[in-house]
Each structure stands twice: as structure tokens, then as C-alpha cells.
Amino acid sequence: MEVKLLSHTPNTQQLVATAARLCYSADDIDDILKKMEDEKGKKLINKLIKLGHQSPFEHISFTFGISGVSRSLTHQLVRHRIASYSQKSQRYVAESKFDYITPPSIQKNEEAAKKYGQLMEKIANCYEELSEIAPKEDARYVLPNSCETKIVATFNARSLFNFFNHRMCTRAQWEIRLLSEKIYEIVNEIAPEIFSHFGASCDSLGYCPEGSMCCGKAPTLEEKRRQK
Numbered sequence: 121m122e123v124k125l126l127s128h129t130p131n132t133q134q135l136v137a138t139a140a141r142l143c144y145s146a147d148d149i150d151d152i153l154k155k156m157e158d159e160k161g162k163k164l165i166n167k168l169i170k171l172g173h174q175s176p177f178e179h180i181s182f183t184f185g186i187s188g189v190s191r192s193l194t195h196q197l198v199r200h201r202i203a204s205y206s207q208k209s210q211r212y213v214a215e216s217k218f219d220y221i222t223p224p225s226i227q228k229n230e231e232a233a234k235k236y237g238q239l240m241e242k243i244a245n246c247y248e249e250l251s252e253i254a255p256k257e258d259a260r261y262v263l264p265n266s267c268e269t270k271i272v273a274t275f276n277a278r279s280l281f282n283f284f285n286h287r288m289c290t291r292a293q294w295e296i297r298l299l300s301e302k303i304y305e306i307v308n309e310i311a312p313e314i315f316s317h318f319g320a321s322c323d324s325l326g327y328c329p330e331g332s333m334c335c336g337k338a339p340t341l342e343e344k345r346r347q348k
Contacts, residue, residue: 121188121295123302125310126272129180132311136277137161140168140176162313169317177277177314182307184273186299190221192265193295202279207271210260216248219268224294240264280307281318288320290335 129135137156138149141164145152156164168176198205220240226232243262250259275283280303286292287300308315322328322338334340339347 121298121302122186123299123306124185125182125306126185127183128307128310129182132180132277133161133165133313135179136168136176136314137164139179140164140173165313169314174278174281177281178279179276180311181274181276182280182303182310184275184303184306185270186273187268187270188221189269189271189299190265190295191263191267191269192221192293193299194269194271195265196293196296197271197273197299200275200279200283202276202282204274205271208269210263210267211257214251214256215260215263215267216251217244218247218263220264220266221268221295222266240266277307277311277314280315281324284315284318285321285324289322289330290320290337291330291333 134153134156137160138153141152141156142149147155155161168174194205194207222233222236226236243264246262247259250262284300284304287296288304289297292300304315304319318324321330326338327341327344328334328338329341331340331342
């Protein structure tokens with residue numbers, strides 16, 4: 121899996137703080153922008169996060185180039201609907217001898233890995249045969265979820281908060297959890313004053329919202345209420 125940052129909004133902290141301050145100030149935008157350059161901007165960011173006032177964070181965005189991932193992952197990724205996606209098309213791009221992703225649980229099991237590889241080879245052969253007698257858009261129906269794909273994804277910061285809440289959780293599927301961790305490393309390096317406050321839901325909320333499915337890393341909401 122490879123995740124590259126293709127583009128992002130500059131001056132993230134200053135822009136978010138300016139957007140927030142504008143709601144409560146009669147000053148010109150340029151004047152507010154100058155005032156939010158230093159510690160004032162940082163303090164306001166911390167206040168917004170503590171209050172749960174997240175709409176100003178929608179003004180900053182990050183675009184990623186993601187490759188070496190499976191169709192299984194991107195099926196999950198696009199459920200995060202407040203984002204923009206452009207994915208390699210199996211309708212127009214031939215998938216002859218396609219690359220595929222092997223889950224770690226299969227890779228470390230010799231027998232499972234052998235069966236898995238044999239099946240991928242059979243599917244690849246079937247796809248090639250179908251491609252000779254049917255359009256690619258129809259031959260692709262035999263391709264597996266493991267088929268390697270590439271996607272460009274753009275999120276605003278508020279959408280990333282939600283993405284991290286759900287996908288950095290220990291209960292998230294391994295591949296999308298790995299993606300969330302890689303994206304988090306990138307954005308937290310750019311804007312730690314913003315993203316260091318976020319992560320899995322338990323890190324952001326201080327309790328686990330998963331109820332009976334809690335992994336035990338943090339108390340559930342019910343347990344936290346009992347502690348009071």
C-alpha cells in the first residue's frame with residue numbers, strides 16, 4: 121500500500137481559525153487573517169475542538185493518491201460520502217494478469233496462500249478468455265475483491281475526523297485501518313495542532329461507543345457513566 125499526499129490547503133490553522141472568528145467579528149477578513157497567524161489561532165483551534173464546533177474545519181482539504189489497495193478496501197472507503205473520489209476503471213482499463221492483495225492471515229498460512237494464489241491464476245485466465253469474446257466491461261464481472269486498484273481521494277478535515285473515528289478503531293477491517301493510519305501520519309505531520317486531538321472514537325471521545333463489541337481499550341459509555 122502506498123499513500124501520497126498530492127495536495128492540501130496551506131496555512132491550515134490560520135484558515136480554520138479565521139473562518140471561526142469571522143462568525144463573531146465585525147472586522148475585515150484580511151484583518152482577522154493577520155490576527156490568527158500566531159498563538160491566537162492555536163488557542164481558538166483548541167477551543168473549537170473542545171466545544172465540538174467542527175464546521176470551520178471543512179474549509180481545509182487534503183488530496184491523496186492511494187495505490188496498492190484492493191477493491192475490497194475502496195468499496196469501504198467510498199462509504200465515506202463527504203469526500204471526492206476518482207478510481208481506476210475496470211471498464212476501460214484491461215485487467216489481464218491483474219495484481220491482487222493477499223490478506224496477512226492468508227499469506228502467513230502456507231496452505232491457504234497456495235489455494236489463494238491458484239484461484240487468482242484461474243480467475244486471471246478466465247478473464248483473459250472472456251475478454252476475447254466479450255467487452256471488458258462484462259469480462260470484469262469475474263474479477264475478485266482482491267484485485268489491486270488505485271484511487272485519488274479528497275477529504276476536508278471534518279470528514280477525516282469521522283474517517284479516523286471509524287477506521288482507526290481496532291474493530292476496523294485490517295486494510296482500511298492501515299490506510300487510516302497512513303493518512304493520519306501524513307495529516308498530523310502537516311497540522312498537529314488540529315489532528316493530534318483525533319483518532320479512533322475512543323481517543324476522541326474518551327470512551328468507546330461500540331458497546332458490547334468494545335475491545336477493552338477504553339471504557340464504554342455505560343461504564344464511564346457508572347464511574348461518575
